[in-house]
Amino acid sequence: MSVPGAAAVVLERVTKVYPGGVRALDEVSLTVEREAFVAVVGPSGAGKSTLMQCAAGLDVPTSGRVFVDGVEIGGLDEVWRTEVRRQRVGFVFQAYNLVPSLSVVENITLPLRLAGRVPDRAWLRTLVERVGLAGRLGYRPGELSGGEQQRAAIARALVTRPAVVFADEPTAALDLRTAQDVLGLLRDLVGEFGQTLVMVTHDPAAAARADLALVLADGRIVDAVESPTAVGLAQRLADLEAE
Numbered sequence: 001m002s003v004p005g006a007a008a009v010v011l012e013r014v015t016k017v018y019p020g021g022v023r024a025l026d027e028v029s030l031t032v033e034r035e036a037f038v039a040v041v042g043p044s045g046a047g048k049s050t051l052m053q054c055a056a057g058l059d060v061p062t063s064g065r066v067f068v069d070g071v072e073i074g075g076l077d078e079v080w081r082t083e084v085r086r087q088r089v090g091f092v093f094q095a096y097n098l099v100p101s102l103s104v105v106e107n108i109t110l111p112l113r114l115a116g117r118v119p120d121r122a123w124l125r126t127l128v129e130r131v132g133l134a135g136r137l138g139y140r141p142g143e144l145s146g147g148e149q150q151r152a153a154i155a156r157a158l159v160t161r162p163a164v165v166f167a168d169e170p171t172a173a174l175d176l177r178t179a180q181d182v183l184g185l186l187r188d189l190v191g192e193f194g195q196t197l198v199m200v201t202h203d204p205a206a207a208a209r210a211d212l213a214l215v216l217a218d219g220r221i222v223d224a225v226e227s228p229t230a231v232g233l234a235q236r237l238a239d240l241e242a243e
């Protein structure tokens with residue numbers, strides 16, 4: 001079903017107008033190449049979450065087209081969009097969103113069970129070792145630290161080997177040091193496993209870990225910064241907020 005050689009994510013002139021008339025995205029076009037780490041930054045209300053929701057097939061644009069792994073998801077009905085998401089997209093959220101009653105390993109393998117797939121034992125072992133949870137597989141999420149919970153959520157996002165992982169403010173609930181560890185892990189996973197990653201954040205320091213930072217303001221991409229720096233992005237965001 002996917003198109004060989006297709007980019008991980010493509011948006012073509014995507015507009016999202018919410019009921020009530022707020023134009024959260026205004027003709028946004030972008031391409032996320034495979035194995036890239038892209039950050040989406042912007043002031044509060046710029047449209048970052050809306051962009052992620054539309055790009056990941058969690059919401060439908062008012063107009064424009066969205067392709068994930070070469071498959072157009074914007075035009076699919078809810079059942080097919082869910083199917084494409086399960087097969088091709090992974091998610092990491094600020095609040096981890098682990099199931100409290102399931103063990104760590106059950107949480108990590110949940111996307112496979114939902115997709116009706118059997119775990120690849122070797123990949124699962126590689127992943128849990130890489131995120132540092134091999135000794136915690138029988139624990140419940142409530143028995144883990146915040147950083148460990150986010151590591152479990154990261155393993156869960158990668159377990160299906162998705163075409164793209166979307167991370168929405170993945171370090172916002174963590175202390176500075178743990179946040180840096182988690183960002184370092186995400187960065188490393190892109191390099192080691194060729195995992196395409198799109199991270200939404202308001203934090204210039206977090207965005208500076210990406211290969212490319214897309215700066216969003218009032219529903220439009222106003223800048224695409226390669227090899228971004230925290231200082232440069234902070235200045236750009238301060239300028240936008242002053243406008």
Ligand SMILES: Nc1ncnc2c1ncn2[C@@H]1O[C@H](COP(=O)(O)OP(=O)(O)OP(=O)(O)O)[C@@H](O)[C@H]1O
Nearest residue numbers: 018019022024043044045046047048049050051202
């Ligand atoms: N479900 C909704 N219904 C109506 N308006 C919405 C809805 N969700 C978001 N909006 C509006 O769309 C605009 C963009 O919101 P969005 O949450 O995408 O921005 P954001 O950049 O993620 O902001 P933040 O950093 O504060 O989370 C805002 O004006 C917001 O009020």
